[in-house]
Amino acid sequence: MVRSIKRMEESATRNPPAPAGGRPVGQVLGIPVHANASMLLLAILVTVVYGNYARAELGLEQPWAYLVGLGFVICLLGSVLLHELGHALTARHHGIGVRRITLELLSGWTEMDREAPTPRVDALVSLAGPAVSLVLGGVTTAAAFALPEDTVPGQIAFQLAVSNVLVAIFNVLPGLPLDGGRALRAAMWAMLKDRNRATVLAGYAGRALAFGTAVTVLVLFQFGLLTVFGMLFVLLVTMTLWHGAGQSIRLGRMTGRFPLIDxxxxxxxxxxxxxxxxxxxxxxxxxxxxxxxxxxxxxxxxxxxxxxxxxxxxxxxxxxxxxxxxxxxxxxxxxxxxxxxxxxxxxxxxxxxxxxxxxxxxxxxxxxxxxxxxxxxxxxxxxxxxxxxx
Structure with a gap:
């Protein structure tokens, strides 16, 4: 019985195992990498869409056009992986263990075994991912200018440049659950000396950001500056952002009440x-x-x-x-x-x-x-x- 209590004390001082997040596909620099099952459907969709684009714009025949689409999907996944490695390696540099990286086609997340110990570390870990995406955007932009526009490498470089720059810009927007929201939380944490309150405030900033984005998208659609597909896609993103911000607010309030548990x-x-x-x-x-x-x-x-x-x-x-x-x-x-x-x-x-x-x-x-x-x-x-x- 004493041994079981000792084991319980040891396990209770650590974070619990994270819930399942996809299937393991390998390791990078000692960090397990998982792939979300939903990624397969998106991968097929992007492969087909980009394959049709390659047929129309570059005159490629089947199956080469779809092989080009598959290559673009692989490049996108590589960009997402590098973005998450930015978070993971920065966290590990500051003594925070990394459980794994989980990939989706257009996003991913890094699971760490504990929270950042200081606002400065929190901000550095948060901004490392967008910084990597921005560097990738710069490299692929240079490649797009250097390569002929009507070639497969030139088109892939251009699409990757746009994707990485957009990911970098979107992720630094100041509202949870985005990386910029975590940086905002770190700044408010430093000012308020209260991480939980800072989390709640950054969550409300995320909701304000989602609401403002939704209104902007609807206005652009009304003026004919956005297609129906584009409007629905961005609204889906804003709904996800709103939900994530709400979860952050709830988490901040709950963790603030941990000391009340006796x-x-x-x-x-x-x-x-x-x-x-x-x-x-x-x-x-x-x-x-x-x-x-x-x-x-x-x-x-x-x-x-x-x-x-x-x-x-x-x-x-x-x-x-x-x-x-x-x-x-x-x-x-x-x-x-x-x-x-x-x-x-x-x-x-x-x-x-x-x-x-x-x-x-x-x-x-x-x-x-x-x-x-x-x-x-x-x-x-x-x-x-x-x-x-x-």
Whole structure:
């Protein structure tokens, strides 16, 4: 038991494993690279569209035109990878571990094992990606001028130049979740001395940016300066930006409430009944217990806790059957439950819950179980408004 608590303490001090983000395709400079499944559909679409463009503008025949389209897709992916490597290598240079890079056709993201320790590092990591894209845009622009315009290399160089310059400009716009929004957050973090508040403000800047972009696009469409396809594409991007900004605001508010998480205060009291006790009798004892929010546990003949009653499973048992159903049949084994040492900080508790998803957790002090934590109680602390609505 002491060993399991020690492992729990160690795992809770680290960020949890990131959720699956595509399939692994290799490594670059020791950094795992994954590819998102949605990338395949976009890759096929761009290959066909650019292949048709190559047929019309350069006079190429099938299958060469589509091979050129595929080559352009590969070049785009290379540009995205280099952009993300800018973030990853800068983070690693400043002592921040990088879990992996996940690629999509027109975007990607870098997963790090912790947040930047200072506003300066946060800004440097954020702006490294757009800086790489800007350099790539400059190199490919020079290549486009040097190469004949009506050739395949010249056309690919021109398209890559436009793509990388647009990516660099778009990403430095000051609003989360864009790289420029992270840089804005870093600046406000330095001024306000509060990272969470800076995240919320930068998230609202992202929403203002999304709203302004949407209005501008609709005006341009009304004046005939933008096609229907172009309008819909940009509106889709702004919707994604709006959603990402909202997630940033929510995250900033939640992380600001981490210090309010106190395992000792949140742990619900435990009422243990012997193995073999009928469910109806166990529920009667709980109803008579003066303590609020009591959780039922099951003990063996030696008095050791072996399981916790699952309240959902217990409620599914018809009332007239509860005197004949033992508590073990609606319980979860203790071995299937995660233990949380009572001394964990709020952030460590959240990281542990993310790493070990569940509905109930044992709160321990040494080798003793002192209570039960329900994930809904933590959610109510982090998002009290949402908890009141539900």
């Amino acid at each position: 395992l000792g205060a949140l742990a619900r009291p435990l009422l243990s009944v012997p193995s073999g006790t009928p469910l109806g009798e166990a529920q009667r004892r709980r109803a008579e217990d003066p303590r609020p929010d009591v959780v039922l546990g099951v003990t063996d003949s030696a008095g050791s806790l072996t399981a916790l009653v699952d309240p959902v499973a217990a409620e599914r048992v018809p009332v007239d059957r509860r005197p004949w159903v033992s508590v073990e049949s609606v319980s979860r084994s203790r071995d299937a439950l995660t233990s949380l040492p009572v001394g964990l900080t709020g952030e460590q508790v959240v990281r542990a819950l993310q790493a070990h998803p569940g509905a109930q957790y044992l709160v321990t002090a040494g080798e003793d179980v002192v209570g039960v934590l329900r994930v809904a109680d933590v959610a109510a602390v982090l998002e009290p408004r949402r908890a009141q609505r539900t």
